[in-house]
Structures are given as C-alpha cells and as structure tokens.
Amino acid sequence: MFDIDQFIADCRNALAADRSQKHVREVVARAVSDPASVLKSLGEPKCAGLNTLHRSSDLTVLNIVWAPMMTVIPHNHAMWAIIGIYTGREDNIFWRRLPGSPGKVEAAGAKALCERDAEPLGHNIIHSVTNPIPRLTGAIHVYGGDFFNPTHRSEWDPETLLEGPFNPERAIRQFEEANAALANRQKR
Numbered sequence: 001m002f003d004i005d006q007f008i009a010d011c012r013n014a015l016a017a018d019r020s021q022k023h024v025r026e027v028v029a030r031a032v033s034d035p036a037s038v039l040k041s042l043g044e045p046k047c048a049g050l051n052t053l054h055r056s057s058d059l060t061v062l063n064i065v066w067a068p069m070m071t072v073i074p075h076n077h078a079m080w081a082i083i084g085i086y087t088g089r090e091d092n093i094f095w096r097r098l099p100g101s102p103g104k105v106e107a108a109g110a111k112a113l114c115e116r117d118a119e120p121l122g123h124n125i126i127h128s129v130t131n132p133i134p135r136l137t138g139a140i141h142v143y144g145g146d147f148f149n150p151t152h153r154s155e156w157d158p159e160t161l162l163e164g165p166f167n168p169e170r171a172i173r174q175f176e177e178a179n180a181a182l183a184n185r186q187k188r
C-alpha cells in the first residue's frame with residue numbers, strides 16, 4: 001500500500017545514499033508501478049492543482065493534477081526532477097537553446113508518458129507539458145531542490161519561444177483558469 005510519509009522517507013534515504021536522482025527515480029518507479037494504490041492513498045483527482053506533499057531545501061514532492069487538454073508553456077526547473085504518472089497521460093516536448101539566437105529555444109524531442117512511467121529529467125532540461133486526454137492526469141513530481149525557491153528559473157513565451165523570468169503567479173493562475181474551464185465543461 002502506498003503511504004505518502006513512507007514514500008517521502010524513502011526519497012530522503014535514497015537522496016542521502018546518492019545526491020543524484022538515480023535512486024530516487026527507483027523509489028518513484030516503485031510507487032507508480034502500483035497506480036491503484038497511489039490513487040487510493042492520494043484520492044481520485046477531482047480538479048487540476050499543484051499540491052505540495054513535501055518541501056525542503058533539497059527535495060520537493062508535488063502531486064500535480066493536469067486538467068483535460070491543459071498545456072504548460074516551456075520552462076526549466078534548474079534542478080533535476082522525476083515525473084511518475086499514476087493516472088492518465090502526459091506528453092512532454094523537450095526544448096534546447098538555439099545557437100546564435102540568444103534566449104530562443106527550438107524543439108529537440110518529445111516523450112509520451114503513461115501510467116506507471118517514472119521519467120527522470122536532468123538539471124538543465126527545458127520542457128512543456130500537455131495532458132492530451134479528456135480527463136484529469138495525476139503525477140507525482142519529485143525535484144532535487146526547493147521547487148518554490150529556485151534560482152535561474154525561466155519560461156519561454158509560447159508564441160515567440162523567447163526566454164523570460166519564471167512567473168510563479170502566472171503558473172498558479174493557469175491551474176485556476178483550467179479549473180474554471182473544467183467546471184464550465186461539466187455544466188454543459
């Protein structure tokens with residue numbers, strides 16, 4: 001049975017054994033290998049949200065729920081991360097800086113993540129995320145630092161693909177807007 005306190009303790013132990021994400025990824029992979037157990041413990045997602053399960057200077061654990069068809073613009077984390085899907089899907093586009101065009105990125109690859117996947121993201125990764133299905137997607141996101149207090153964090157304008165500072169208020173607003181749209185859809 002998935003237990004959030006045990007999961008965080010396991011992540012902390014994994015991190016103590018090795019500061020890289022390797023062992024933590026194994027902890028996340030083990031958790032999402034039994035998605036029904038994670039769902040039972042965290043509860044069936046009801047709305048989009050960015051829910052903090054653990055926050056410290058070297059480790060953050062979030063339960064992120066994406067609204068149907070929700071897209072998050074290209075951004076970096078400036079720390080490693082692991083995404084473990086316990087329900088639904090996530091499509092990730094990976095971006096790289098375009099040589100000769102300061103601040104601009106180009107698409108470099110993509111990865112479709114499914115239930116039970118535990119995907120490691122490197123320290124310098126730039127990605128955008130879409131939930132491509134018409135229902136909520138739930139994922140445990142583990143970060144190798146304080147997700148809410150990063151340095152050198154950027155996001156890229158989805159139209160111009162030019163770099164700007166990460167705007168946490170905009171990120172939170174995006175979840176609120178997604179929930180408002182979801183509520184409207186459910187009314188129809």
Ligand SMILES: [Fe+2]
Nearest residue numbers: 075076077127
């Ligand atoms: Fe991200």
